[in-house]
Amino acid sequence: MTDKMLMILDKVNYVYSEDTAYQIQALKDVSFKIAEGQFIGIIGHTGSGKSTLIQHLNGLMKATTGSIYFHGQDIYDDDFDLRELRNRVGLVFQYPEHQLFETTIFDDVCFGPKNQGLKEEEAGLRAFEALRSVGLPEELYYQSPFDLSGGQKRRVAIAGVLAMKPEVLILDEPTAGLDPAGRDEILDLVARMHRERGITVILVSHSMEDIAKYVQRIIVMNHGEVMFDDTPSNVFAHYRELEAVGLAAPQVTYLMHELKSRGLSVNTEAITVEEARESLIGALTGIDSGRRDIR
Amino acid sequence: MIKAKQLVHEYIRRDEEGNVESVTTALDHVDLNVKPGEFIAILGHNGSGKSTLAKHINALLVASEGTLLVNGMDVSREENILPVRQSAGMVFQNPDNQIIASVVEEDVGFGPENTGVPTEEIWRRVEESLAAVGMLKYRHHSPNKLSGGQKQRVAIAGVVAMQPRCIVLDEPTAMLDPNGRREVIRTAHELNRASGVTILLITHYMEEVVDADRVLVMDQGKVVMQGTPREIFSQVGKLKEYRLDVxxxxxxxxxxxxxxxxxxxxxxxxxxxxxxxxxxxxxxxxx
Structure with a gap:
């Protein structure tokens, strides 16, 4: 992984309904850098500014003040091609299956690349590849997207964005309303895209467990500001502050903290089931015997 | 409270001439017996029939076969539809689709007003229901300034104001942040404990199920597992087969x-x- 900066946000502010009685500052001096190939999670309570933030990243919303650089170029420069930015930064909205509209799945996935100006043939190839990568059975390609299950529809919607070959994939709560297996399918797919294609991924989620399992870095939003920006273990170590702003740590992290406070020497940085298991087995079987008196 | 006997629901698709194109069996001979005051959780993958079942309990759908009694009333009888809807209230996934008024207390009062409850009684119910969900101090607020969890609690208050015997919550937390999820689940349990309202909670979050009296697992329109949370969650392998989790x-x-x-x-x-x-x-x- 290189340290090349894909995107830089410099003191981005966004104000809704400026100069009216309903003025709300949705983003306050948001600054951070995104390196190529990172897998980032964004968490924050409803209304914390997450959705506003990600819409700035592909130029759908324009900052009231501040700058955003994409590959070193200011995206608000007059000669910057915002259309091109939207091709390279793919955004999957919440409930993306509501945006399916074509008569066949294949046509729906072709829509993006065609809109990019690609020829029929090339767009078809891209659609084929994208549908294959999301693991949709080929016999379904020419059926109506509306007959699919919720999880399948969502995969088709994601394929529609992947077919545009974005460098960055932003997903706004991609698993809301899906059953556990559907949730795992979508997140495993995203993780595979990240691993195999080196695509940069930004995942907005309300599930701390999902975030803990997949991302390398977490940005916590609160009242339009960046509250924490760190590795998952470091962010979840602040679980009390997270609770105060409507968030939480993964369940296993709470478990580890409780065990520690009861005198068992365990790793409170564990945020996934696997990490917790390792630490507990170490502590209980004496491999890692640093046990103090149990209360 | 709720008694289903061999309940069947088929979604029938017809082409332009009215010929049957396909038949999907969403409920396949479901038997169900929910006692008054029970807290029931329903699990099942997308498309397993959970929401279809919920809509039957609220008389939003008509069964293809079988019978369903809600509070002793047969839902298939025309004259029972309104009384059934009053005894079984429903809360849906998206709070924004359920709130209609511009002030919280007016939204909560909308239901009783619609059924001709006298004004004084309406205000009494509005106050009681907002207190029951812990939202009384927001009564004069605008719903669109509330958090997701708060909006969902207002939606629940709107149902409580109808004084139902049973509340069906269809994935009420799917769109909420962790805090909002906790608020809504806690509210459902409090209503159940304090006023003995029967609760049917449909969810994809396994953690929300652990305090239920009984868990039902649905798959392909059938109730395939039934038991206490402990009995259900000790069968990890079986749950995974049904696309669920623990x-x-x-x-x-x-x-x-x-x-x-x-x-x-x-x-x-x-x-x-x-x-x-x-x-x-x-x-x-x-x-």
């Missing part, structure tokens, strides 16, 4: 037991696992 602490407890540690089966809550782990640690210490 709470994280249950998975962890299972993994520890598989590694040879003496941890009991069916651990559901964090506190239980803490105690179980500490017991193992103490035994090790003595050896």
């Amino acid at each position: 709470p994280q602490v249950t998975i962890l407890a299972d993994l520890l037991r598989q590694s040879g540690l003496d941890i009991p089966r069916g651990v559901l809550r964090r506190e239980e696992l803490v105690e179980a782990v500490l017991r193992v640690a103490q035994v090790e210490d003595m050896q």
Whole structure:
């Protein structure tokens, strides 16, 4: 992984309904850098500014003040091609299956690349590849997207964005309303895209467990500001502050903290089931015997 | 409270000439018996028939076969539709689709007003229901300034104001942040405890199910598993087959037991696992 900066946000502010009685500052001096190939999670309570933030990243919303650089170029420069930015930064909205509209799945996935100006043939190839990568059975390609299950529809919607070959994939709560297996399918797919294609991924989620399992870095939003920006273990170590702003740590992290406070020497940085298991087995079987008196 | 006997629901698709194109069986001979005051959780993958069942309980759908009694009333009888809807209220996934008024208390009062409840009585109910969901101090607020969890609690208050005997919550937390999820689940349990309202909670979050009296698992329109949360979640393999999951602490407890540690089966809550782990640690210490 290189340290090349894909995107830089410099003191981005966004104000809704400026100069009216309903003025709300949705983003306050948001600054951070995104390196190529990172897998980032964004968490924050409803209304914390997450959705506003990600819409700035592909130029759908324009900052009231501040700058955003994409590959070193200011995206608000007059000669910057915002259309091109939207091709390279793919955004999957919440409930993306509501945006399916074509008569066949294949046509729906072709829509993006065609809109990019690609020829029929090339767009078809891209659609084929994208549908294959999301693991949709080929016999379904020419059926109506509306007959699919919720999880399948969502995969088709994601394929529609992947077919545009974005460098960055932003997903706004991609698993809301899906059953556990559907949730795992979508997140495993995203993780595979990240691993195999080196695509940069930004995942907005309300599930701390999902975030803990997949991302390398977490940005916590609160009242339009960046509250924490760190590795998952470091962010979840602040679980009390997270609770105060409507968030939480993964369940296993709470478990580890409780065990520690009861005198068992365990790793409170564990945020996934696997990490917790390792630490507990170490502590209980004496491999890692640093046990103090149990209360 | 709710009694279903061999309930069948088929979604029939017809082409332009009215010929049957396809038939999907969403409910396949479901038997169900919910006692008054029970807290029931319903699990099942997308498309397993959970929401179809919920809509039957609210008389939003008509069964293809079988009978369904809600509060002793047969939902298939025309004259029962309104009384059934009054005894079984529904809360849906998206709070923004359920709130209609511009002030919280007016939204909560909308239902009773619609059914001709006298004004004084309406205000009394509005106050009581907002208090029951812990939103009384927001009565004069605009719903669109509330958080997701608060909006969902207002939606629940709107249902409570109709004084139902039973509330069906269809994935009420799917769109909420962790805090909002906790608020809504806690509210459902409080209503159940304090006023004995029967609760049917449909959810994809396994953690929300651990305090239910009984869990039903649906698959392909059938109730395929039934039991206490502990009985259900001790069958990890079977749940995975039905595209479901178990709470994280249950998975962890299972993994520890598989590694040879003496941890009991069916651990559901964090506190239980803490105690179980500490017991193992103490035994090790003595050896």
